[in-house]
Amino acid sequence: MTMNQDVTPISKTESSVPTKEQEAVRAERAKFFNRESSWLEFNKRVLYQALDPRTPLLERVGFLAIFTSNLDEYYQKRVGGLKRQIGLGITTRTPDGLSSEDLLALIRERVLPMLKEQADCYEKIIRPALAKHGIHMLDWEELTERGKALAEEYFRRNLFPVLTPIAVDPGHPFPFISNLSTSLGVMLRAPGESVAVNEDAIDPDEVGLQFARVKVPAVLPGWIPLKDPDQPQNKELPDDEYRYINLNDLITHNLDDLFYGMEIVEVEPFRITRNADVERDEEDAEDLLELISQELRDRRFAKTVRLEVSDDPYRPIYQVITQQLGLGKDDVYEMPSLLDYTDLWTIHGLNKPELKYKPWKPQTPPRLADEDADIFSVIKAGDILVHHPYESFTSSVERFIKAAAQDPNVVTIKLTLYRTSKDSPFLPELIRAAEMGKQVVVLVELKARFDEERNVQIARQLEQAGVHVVYGVVGLKTHTKTALVVRHEEDGMRCYAHIGTGNYNSKTAKLYTDLGIFTCDPRLTNDLVEMFHFLTGRSLKKDFKHLLIAPVNMRRRFIEKIEREIEYCDAWHERGADPEDKNRPTIIAKMNSLEDRTIIEKLYEASQAGVRIKLIVRGFCCLRPGVEGMSENITVTSIIGRFLEHSRIYFFQNDGSPEYYIGSADWMYRNLNNRVECIAPVYDLNLQKRLKQIIDVCLADQRSAWDLQPDGSYIHRQPDPDRPETAIGTMQTLMDVTMQDVNKTLLK
Structure with a gap:
């Protein structure tokens, strides 16, 4: 399958003879x-x-x-x-x-x-297809009489007391409508009045129509099951079938009691989206916590940027809403079917395992198989690489923080929190450690988009428990995923660290592919100590020896490594420029998005020198691959599938001495300039082999991979019919590899 990206017009008024600017x-x-x-x-x-x-x-x-x-x-x-x-x-x-x-x-x-x-x-x-499997998504008109009776009973019991109709008239101003909420616009008429309505051009007030708004409760599921709990075996609703009515539809057909005595002329569901780009200047802020709290309040009342309505909406209602919200016609999206597909999570959650991916239980990393072993001793024996969700976040990262909190020899725990789960297991452990007298420092990023409110609550909760909470460096988001543990041992203080590509979030660790390394290698931990000093004490350190830290040295170090591959091309050309040369200068980078123009320009330069460049970019990519004379040695692959590809891996051939890196940063301007990020080298040869295996599996994928073309289109790869193994894709392959490694450990 090919997805075409149309050519973007340069200008609506471009002349036939281009100017220098054009x-x-x-x-x-x-x-x-x-x-x-x-x-x-x-x-x-x-x-x-x-x-x-x-x-x-x-x-x-x-x-x-x-x-x-x-x-x-x-x-x-x-x-x-x-x-x-x-x-x-x-x-x-x-x-x-x-x-x-x-x-x-x-x-x-x-x-x-x-x-x-x-x-x-x-x-x-x-x-x-759902109906064939006994899951019926029904319109009101499709309900049986019994079904309608069940729906009306649900409405009376669960909805009627909750709903609040709000009329709009001189005494009732247009109500506030919250972001991403669904409402019903209702046009009413007094009984007995007969009004001719011209839907194309109408002022409702002039023809005696009255507008009212009913908010659809967000606390209820968007699809309401119609199985009668008192009659689970009735013939109309078999026990092995599910029948649902959309919440909007249910309310729409039961509005008479809300507007008793009034005639309901028309009902129109609508949904609005508000602007979330309301950040304030934190340079002058005296209290960053209060600043973010104010931003959240501002965002709640921010301007509307999109209105979603039903296909062919009722014009009088449409006019009232657009006028009140200050929207133009291009801000309105007529939805051909459902108004909000996120309501379908209710259906996705049904207990129908035969209609879902085969369940996957993250496995305990082989090095951590002994649950009774001291994790610090295990790390001291050699670095550990963990790959989520193939390997368990609980038995690795959570275990590390829990052990640090409970170990009497641990004196300090430092952790960065960008996004974490609502019921994060880290918080009680960090609080417990603080209560035990350990020095606990948590850098909470208050500006993590759409998680600000939760992070504000987390910051306050930790502060109240005696944890030292820091909000990061003014003007920068702290996006690094790092934890540092300082432990008193016989030979003095020893630092242990976890450096990852993903958040300390137990929920997303089951859905996102991420990597993390546990280490007590002084080359890395010494730099990490300095990084936390930069975060908490405003250290002006200009360089780090081993870690790539943004915005301090990451951009420069990446540029140097690309330039080094360019320099090695001279020797490769002298050897005959054999494309199959195992030491051909090569760069492989796996990330979420690629946008930084300086990095892209440097990659073009490397391609022109002969460097082989393989990019695995899940999301958007501003680099144009495969253009003769500019980027013919660059390929870009996107992998979309069961798990969200979130890990970042960077590889440089380095003239036969390969270098591997993992960390939190994409090659984007914001990551390299406006965020605190950490990229760590992976020195252990066995761990490098694991990273190579992950890269190789991704590049060989014939199931979930898409290849970016020079014209911007993406071509979906197809499995080789003569090789059935190519049909399973990256995620299933890595699940199989993980189970093989676990089984080998059990056999030992």
């Missing part, structure tokens, strides 16, 4: 893909997982929800940011010459067909 824009466009287009192509690949018949049915339902969730965040952050730039009069253009207004038009043009494709997938493929 020529420059064309040159830049030849070098870089537009970030917004590339991200939308990524989300299209996510949507394809719902379209792919090889994906288990309920997992396809989940991918429909993920596609919508991704778009929600995109509109809050990216579209919200573009609208904010327009409001501030910022006229900066992208490398390919597009203004903020151009980008908004481009985004809408790309999103509308995807919404139609999502709707067709749900209505024509997923919904009928």
